[in-house]
Amino acid sequence: MAYRALTEQEAVEYVKGLPGLFTEGAELTSREIGDGNLNLVFDIQESATGKKVIVKQALPFARVVGESWPLTIDRARIESEALRIQHKYVPDLVPEVYHFDQELALTVMENVGDHIIMRKGLIEGKRYPLFPKQIGRFLAHTLFYTSDLGAHPYDKKALVGTFINPELCKITEDLVFTDPYENAPTNDFNPLIRREVEAIWNNKPLKLEIAKLKYDFLTRAEALLHGDLHTGSIFITETSLKAIDPEFAYYGPIGFDIGAVIANLLLNYAGQHGLQEDPGERDSYREYLLETVEDVWNEFVSQFVQLWHKQAKERSAHVEGLWQSYVKRLIQDTAGYAGCKILRRVIGLAGVADLNTIADDEKRAEAERLALAIGEALILGRSNVDESTDITDIVRQVTAR
Ligand code: SR1
Ligand code: MG
Missing domain, CATH: 3.30.200.20 (Phosphorylase Kinase; domain 1)
Known part of the structure; x- marks a missing residue:
């Protein structure tokens, strides 16, 4: 037909x-x-x-x-x-x-219609204690087995060919890595934060770091990524999780997928400013989100490294010291990509309901300013990130400013 x-x-x-x-x-x-x-x-x-x-x-x-x-x-x-x-x-x-x-x-x-979109659940203040284990396993297994570590070299190269996805990658290249950092027609941000957005457009060290992250997105065919793993691409219940919508899938840097998950938890963290009236509830939910950020990384890394030790096919994977340096680079990539994914959702086309549903414009602007500051600090601070608490420390420091 x-x-x-x-x-x-x-x-x-x-x-x-x-x-x-x-x-x-x-x-x-x-x-x-x-x-x-x-x-x-x-x-x-x-x-x-x-x-x-x-x-x-x-x-x-x-x-x-x-x-x-x-x-x-x-x-x-x-x-x-x-x-x-x-x-x-x-x-x-x-x-x-x-x-x-x-x-x-x-x-x-x-049809997983008995699940709800996780972004909606987070906006309603729901907690998902199994989420880090579930998404950590999703990330570790899908990324490991499609990478040079877990796949036969011929299979991996064939998969790279299958997943050449130029038009969808171009959307990400433009909307995540380029347009939000200049005065582009696709941008769509709250006029109340224009001053902060213009400061980003003029921040040369920040733009250099984003350009480096973009270059890796363009060139580093590390594993088959989901490519758009935000909380709107996750269907969830208290006990079950289903990752959907991998139409942006392509071979790229692993940290991009992990960063997407963390970014979207942190967008909700910033959104709490307008989503939750009660300051005690807000602090408690924010703590829950930060613990979740740490647990997501910790679950991912423990499962990924376990697979590495038990299943890595690539002989050089067993050279002493390699997995430690790989994981260190990975968490720094994760922090950087999380930062880009936060900035794009505030400044660029396709915002998120965690911020957009805040009815009061001034409260929304405050939440968006916090998101921008977190995104920027993650990108600029990523070279000092070594473990998951370094990421959440950055968020805590920015929030306390
Ligand atoms: C034109 S598509 C806009 C965004 O929606 C998708 O979820 C991707 O994140 C894309 O950047
Ligand atoms: Mg989608």
Whole structure:
């Protein structure tokens, strides 16, 4: 079938035509629930049996802007292949793909509708004690097994080819690493923080560090990244986590994915200024978020290093001292990328609800100023970061200013 964007009813007809999903004559409901920046997402359910699937279809443009921003539908192939690979390594943490249609740029997958988007949960003040272990395992396993440490050299190079994702990478190159640091038309920030934003545009040492991080993003094919692992790409309950939406997947620096997770916890930390009225509750929730930041890194690193010792295929991996220097560089990358991911969400296109839902403009501006200061301090201070408490110390110091 030639490409066309499906309606709710056409999505139902489509899944009915697939073998093994629903019985013939099944009565299905369909709702388009996509609230992300790019795609159509149909929630399809059979009320008689409770059986449900998600149909996700890429639109040939960026939904957040409209048809004036054309965008490759090949991102649907990237996403379905990344989901399949990630599902292989951490089956409980990634939705299962049932079917992929290249022409329609459409994936039929497990419906995890009993989970909620983690960003929403954090905004509501929910706590997720299992999150660090879950996301730490997701990161450690997906990144290790697709890197030169865990993959056969031929397989790794073939995967690099499969995941050449130029248009989606260009979005990140522009929206995370370039536009927010100059007076670009894509920027979209609260006018009340113009002074702080202009200070960033004029901060040469900061822009140099961001340029170095961007250069590594452009050139360092370390592992198959999720590529957009913010808290809106994580579905969660008290006991279960599913990482979704890897359409930005490509081979890049490992710290970019870990940094994305930490950045989004810290954006919520900054947002507490306007999200939580009670100062005691706010401090307590912020402490919870900082502990979570530390635990995410600690879980990741302990599982990654364990895999390194037990499973590393690359012979040089066992040279004395290598894993320690690798991990040190990794946490410094993580801090730097977390900083960029924070700054872009405040200054650039595509903000986050943790800040944007703060109704009072002045309170929102205060939260945004804090986020900018944290992002900047992480980027400029990353060369002194050695362990996870160095990251949270930076955040505490900036908050106390
Ligand atoms: C035009 S897409 C804007 C942003 O949405 C995605 O979630 C990525 O983060 C991208 O930068
Ligand atoms: Mg997304």
